[in-house]
Amino acid sequence: MTYPLVSELADAGIPVTVSCRVLxxxxxxxxxxxxxxxxxxxxxxxxxxxxxxxxxxxxxxxGYRYLADEARRAGWRMSxxxxxxxxxxxxxxxxxxxxxxxxxxxxxxxxFDDHVQRVFRADAPNRVWLTDIAEHWTGEGKLYCCAIKDVxxxxxxGYSISxxxxxxxxxxxVRNAVARRGEVAGCILHADRGSQFRSRAMARELRxxxxxxxxxxxxxxxxxxxxxxxxxLLQTNVLNQHRWGTRQxxxxxxxxxxxxxxxxxxxxxxxxxxxxxxxxxxxSRQADPKDPRNAGNPRTSRFEGFRCPEKGQWR
Numbered sequence: 001m002t003y004p005l006v007s008e009l010a011d012a013g014i015p016v017t018v019s020c021r022v023l024x025x026x027x028x029x030x031x032x033x034x035x036x037x038x039x040x041x042x043x044x045x046x047x048x049x050x051x052x053x054x055x056x057x058x059x060x061x062x063g064y065r066y067l068a069d070e071a072r073r074a075g076w077r078m079s080x081x082x083x084x085x086x087x088x089x090x091x092x093x094x095x096x097x098x099x100x101x102x103x104x105x106x107x108x109x110x111x112f113d114d115h116v117q118r119v120f121r122a123d124a125p126n127r128v129w130l131t132d133i134a135e136h137w138t139g140e141g142k143l144y145c146c147a148i149k150d151v152x153x154x155x156x157x158g159y160s161i162s163x164x165x166x167x168x169x170x171x172x173x174v175r176n177a178v179a180r181r182g183e184v185a186g187c188i189l190h191a192d193r194g195s196q197f198r199s200r201a202m203a204r205e206l207r208x209x210x211x212x213x214x215x216x217x218x219x220x221x222x223x224x225x226x227x228x229x230x231x232x233l234l235q236t237n238v239l240n241q242h243r244w245g246t247r248q249x250x251x252x253x254x255x256x257x258x259x260x261x262x263x264x265x266x267x268x269x270x271x272x273x274x275x276x277x278x279x280x281x282x283x284s285r286q287a288d289p290k291d292p293r294n295a296g297n298p299r300t301s302r303f304e305g306f307r308c309p310e311k312g313q314w315r
Contacts (some may be wrong), residue, residue, distance in 0.1 A: 003033045049090050051076040052083065060095040067092070111198045112213035116190045120226040122152040126184050129157065130227040131173065131191045133165060134234065138244040145234075145254055146173040146196070148189070149227055150181075156230070156258050157181055161251050167199035174205050185210035192216055192224055237261070 002023055009019045020027050048071065055062060055070035062070070068083035078086075087093070122128045128151040135144045146169045147159040158177025162169050170191075178184055189211050191197040197215065206213050216223025238257045244250040 003030050006030055007034065045086070048076050048078055048082070049086050052086060052090065052092055056092050063094045064092075110193055110215040111203065112215045114190075114216055114223065115188050115212060115214040116216075116223070118223060118225070120151050122150075125150055125152045126181050126187045127152060128188045128190065129177065130224060131170070131189060131197070132224060132227045132231065133169065133194060133196060134231050135165065136239045136244070136250065138247050138250050140245075140247050143244075143247045143250050144169055146170050147227075147230065147258075148173050148177045149230055151226060154226075154230075155263060159258065161254060163247055165196065167196045167201045170194075170196040170199075171201050171205050174202070174209075174211075178209055186212065188212045188214050190214040190216070190224060190227075193218055233262070234258075 002025065006016060006019045006023065006025065010016050016027060016030065019025075020030060051071035051074050052064075052067045054074070055067045058070070059066075064084045064087045065080050067087065068078055068080045071078060071083065116128060116130075120128070120130070129148050130151060131146065131148045133144055133146045135142050137143075141163060142165075143161065143163060144165040145159060145161045147156050149155070150157045157180055158173050158175075160169050160172035160176060162172075174189070187209075189206060191214070193215055196202065197213075203213065221228055234254070234257070238253050239250075244253070
């Protein structure tokens, strides 16, 4: 509180008007404080806290409800809500309070082995996929997004968005990716140890398409670092731009950013400056020595020099 400073300056000969103007204070509250430095409400609050402390000293196992009853018997009436607030502010805690259950914090055992081992490279599409789930608050509650990323092209080959984080969210993302990419037999799907990826529904979906499951270790974000980098981009470019009022608004923004910005406009260094949408086709064409367009081209394994000057498009 800066009111004592105004009083000290006034004793030193500086007018109160000048001090309040410099400190951006109103004069009327200052004069009220000078006439009554300690409010009656503050005095009552102090007496109530003393009564709660005395009751707590008698029996440390009492919670705020019993402490409110004991303070009432001592002559200091207060509601249980007020007693809870004062106990929280004064640090008066029951010695017999229950420990909080860490429900859902301990990850379950891995269902699959780690077939990626932090090697986020592939020599062809549909060889290694990465997946994870992200969440973000809206005015209507949380919105969850499960995305699948192809390591070869860094393209998001499938995703699913819902207001519930269940196994169906991950299964729908896999089905969406398979519908887009077609034949995916033998493809490795790497994830963390979330319950959605360890579920029986996910295991059945992988067996249905002859895919291979893979899981990293607990608390090791580096085991899925390439997928975390995508979430970081989404967080910076979409989620943290402003507050989202509805889930539908955020859902539309995520879809538009993935399909338009990430796939079509954002050039990626790992693809030689290509975009995730047009880069894979050009990479596959350059890597094919039988393609007649590669005749006489010594750079069949490199991807430089193909950028068009207009809007970052690619030939």
